[in-house]
Amino acid sequence: QEMLEGKLESYSGDLRRAAVEMAQSWRKDPTLQKLEAMVIAFNDQDLLLISGNGEVLEPDESVAAIGSGGYYAQAAAVGMLRHASGMTASEIAKEAVNIAADIDVFTDHEIVTDEIEEK
Known part of the structure; x- marks a missing residue:
């Protein structure tokens, strides 16, 4: 620094x-x-x-992440930037995993989400 x-x-x-x-x-x-x-x-x-x-x-998107979970953080941030308005948490998670799958060969596009409804 x-x-x-x-x-x-x-x-x-x-x-x-x-x-x-x-x-x-x-x-x-x-x-x-x-x-x-x-x-x-x-x-x-x-x-x-x-x-x-x-x-x-200089990253392609307006997002940068480093560290062991950097790709996943980057994926989530890109997902938020692309779809910042009106997305549910599940939609954001799916978008982040799809983006991570495009980046990381050990991540695939098979996504299953569970949602817990508040009572």
């Missing part, structure tokens, strides 16, 4: 330039090279994934 903040200060708040410079510095630093991590950075114009491999990626 401090590295990104320093780069943002150096490049007058230009997130894209700061992200590229940070990724290059991260990749070249012998200590940080061993850190297998990613950073999500965003502002009102850009959403970027920065990796320790020196990659700066």
